Amino acid sequence: MARIVVVGSINMDLVTTVGRRPAAGETVSGDGFALVPGGKGSNQAIAARRAGAEVEFVGAVGSDVFADALRKVLREDGVGVARLREVDGPCGIATIVVDAGGENTIIVVAGANGRMTELSTADLETVAGADVLLCQLEIPVPTVLAAARHARANGTVVLLNPSPVRDLPDDVWAEVDIAVVNEGEAARLESALRDVPHVVTTLGGAGASYRGPGGLALAHPGFPVRVVDTTGAGDTFTGALAAHWHEGPAAALAWACAAGALATTKLGASASVPAAAEVEAVLAAAGAR
Template sequence: MISVFGSANMDLVAYVAQAPKPGETITGRAFRSIPGGKGANQAIAAARAGGRVAFLGAVGDDAFGPGLRAALAGAGVDTSGVRTVPGPSGVAHIVVQDGGDNSIIVVPGANGALTGPSAEDAETIGRSRALLLQLELPMEAVVDAACLAGAVTGAATGAEVILTPAPAVPLPAELLAAVGVIVPNEHEAAVLTGRDDPCDALEALLELVPEAVVTLGARGALYGSRDGVRLHEPAVPVRAVDTTAAGDTFAGALAVARTEGLGPERALRFASAAAALSVRREGASTSMPHRPDIDRLVRDRT
């Protein structure tokens, strides 16, 4: 099983030809409300990619809460660990430009109320083979969840911790000690390491954690491990419609591949295929591919 301890947001998405400049008002071509949040996105991506997934998080007692819970359940995610707290659910205001580039403002809402995993969360994490984490929850909650997984200094005695360090902030040593695989995009990798070149950033990340994947968008993804393996998986050529949650799709699919025992090269190819399929459609959770489509693209690429 894969556990995801993370955020659930309602994405309020505006589609425009070009994002507005400060002080500018423009007319968009479409608007959609789509369940999202990095945690919920990764849970849905992993479930659609064939994983057995439990989501651990919080929604508010507002109108968005039931919709977020229903979206997770509809994808086959176990929502017994989703709690409802007083106040608004998390929201994300997303502006998507023609061509797929986006900018995002996240308001944490109920996600900010999570100060750590509950006793029930701890039991679920203890039964899992992988724990997916992101940084849209309070840092102390993320650290506590990582430590519960039992992955210490890279020797996983429990669930393998896979961390997407987004939004990119300084990472506590206690968290890094529990992480098995870190999966930043190239911008996040540069922020974390101070190195703009993705290859240099990968090497710096490996000084912190046993394995690292740096996603490069249209240029694919880099993988490295402390045992000397270095890989570059080229991106699948696609016409991007909306890149929102491509990274979350990658992370969710990567977790599935690793829990199924795939080696680094095959796992990277599987995750890259899933991400490529996701950018062909609008939305976050609504764009995530199902296992047969991922497998088909992987076969076509080999």
């Protein structure tokens, strides 16, 4: 069982479903609404846990009405929350609009995530004790850098999902062992990714590709599914990849592609993350297990 620590964000997602997303200045009628715990860090932590890893979460919730629900969703999945702190003010939130084709538009407000400006000694000890550190960019970049430096100094593999995409200082990239990006992020970050030893690029319904040391290249096709909502599918992919990285890039890629595809078949982010048995069944049916 891989030991993973996620240093990242946790949000309450406000999800509205519509026939089509509105144009600028337009009002449309919605079909439904749900409050779904999310945030890239939390989603990836739950995905890694359901994929079979032992997971600890380092992050922050606010002091508002969403805090207890956000803690609960992690605990219920067996994610360790001893390093989940509470700060004054609102939790992070994301407003998500999902159309009939399963495509989404997302607005994120950092809230408590934006106040993750330092890591305690206990936080850093948790990072040092893990096999993989998993980070994203919904918390301050200096915090990501501090976690990555400590991980690298203690032999913990650093996996970065650089999303929401932005230009990062060279000293961040210098600490990254594995980067997981989508096609748009890969194009935006092309020059920065050249020196990252392992780069995994998600390709939507077409699966994913891998580029490793010495020119090693792998690809795995997508799994055909009926898409309901793509929210969180990339996070599910990333968490599953981290959980199975110790099996090698090929096995991790297959598992991640299957998990990410299944995540699009249900509404919501954390709620759509498949159980390990579901992924195993898909892989077995495809002859990948």
